[in-house]
Amino acid sequence: MHFxxxxxxxxxxxxxxxxxxxxxxxxxxxxAFAQTxxxxxxxRAATTxxxxxxxxxxxxxxxxxxxxGAAGVTITMADVLSELQRAPEASxxxxxxxxxxxxxxxxxxxxxxxLAAEATRDGLAxxxxxxxxxxxAQDRALSDARLARLDAQNEPSESALDAYARTMYxxxxxxxxxxxxxxxxxxxxxxxxxxxxxxxxxxxRQLRAGAAFGDIAKTHSTDPGSAxxxxxxxxxxxxxxxxxxxxxxxALIKPGDLSEPIETQFGYHIIRLEERKEKGRQxxxxxxxxxxxxxxxxxxxxARMQKVQNLNKDFVFEREAIxxxxxxxxx
Numbered sequence: 001m002h003f004x005x006x007x008x009x010x011x012x013x014x015x016x017x018x019x020x021x022x023x024x025x026x027x028x029x030x031x032a033f034a035q036t037x038x039x040x041x042x043x044r045a046a047t048t049x050x051x052x053x054x055x056x057x058x059x060x061x062x063x064x065x066x067x068x069g070a071a072g073v074t075i076t077m078a079d080v081l082s083e084l085q086r087a088p089e090a091s092x093x094x095x096x097x098x099x100x101x102x103x104x105x106x107x108x109x110x111x112x113x114x115l116a117a118e119a120t121r122d123g124l125a126x127x128x129x130x131x132x133x134x135x136x137a138q139d140r141a142l143s144d145a146r147l148a149r150l151d152a153q154n155e156p157s158e159s160a161l162d163a164y165a166r167t168m169y170x171x172x173x174x175x176x177x178x179x180x181x182x183x184x185x186x187x188x189x190x191x192x193x194x195x196x197x198x199x200x201x202x203x204x205r206q207l208r209a210g211a212a213f214g215d216i217a218k219t220h221s222t223d224p225g226s227a228x229x230x231x232x233x234x235x236x237x238x239x240x241x242x243x244x245x246x247x248x249x250x251a252l253i254k255p256g257d258l259s260e261p262i263e264t265q266f267g268y269h270i271i272r273l274e275e276r277k278e279k280g281r282q283x284x285x286x287x288x289x290x291x292x293x294x295x296x297x298x299x300x301x302x303a304r305m306q307k308v309q310n311l312n313k314d315f316v317f318e319r320e321a322i323x324x325x326x327x328x329x330x331x
Contacts, residue, residue: 185231
């Protein structure tokens, strides 16, 4: 539901968290390989009873075998941890706490490893392009590990980060100018006919009689993102909402003021003004967490670039071969 555009909206965050794990970790294979655990026929699941005391040791031991396949193929904890590196931290933690998710990831990896073993058996690994693809994949994994170690060696101190962040703030202070902003809450009633407007009016009467706005929003609002927060939409600048909503907000005078039901393409809104902020410049302390993150990235990237420049000194390119390959074919 996008009657307004808030990049950090609750609904967007929740959807991203819900979808992220299957999108990142699902094995993109057709047919039976894409089925869920309950859909795979004749599946043999080896379940081992692990005591509570030994669970943490299993997680810490990368050589722990989690599944076995044909021809002695196995999947270990290290394989799963490697796969989970591609997912956000919250999704990684969630997967590690759910046996079904962990088994699904293990199954996906096992399918790939068995297929890889069959490809090797059939001589596909001897194909120059396939062999190069495997080498590049290994190069990527090892180079990422090398860069991670390089980052650890160049991790800046807190004092260095703070100094760098303050320099960034002073050099780009206008970047932190913010327009006037309004914080409001709303209750949305989907437009399903004349009864929807009557419902909105009845809810407004209850609010004016003293009913708690947050409770009404949680119970009746059809905007699930804001309803979970009692209707709170957070701060937004003028012009970010659809026009009727924006006009209604601008007409409210003081915090706590309520609008009449306002119709937009999303339904009927009852809006409550919460707070206004005049335009101004964010202080360093307000943006310090963001600047510290940017400062750290900048410092580490500088070290990475220096490393690449040093490596470039020893590179030799076979220009004739490159030009011969890149030369357009004669017509």
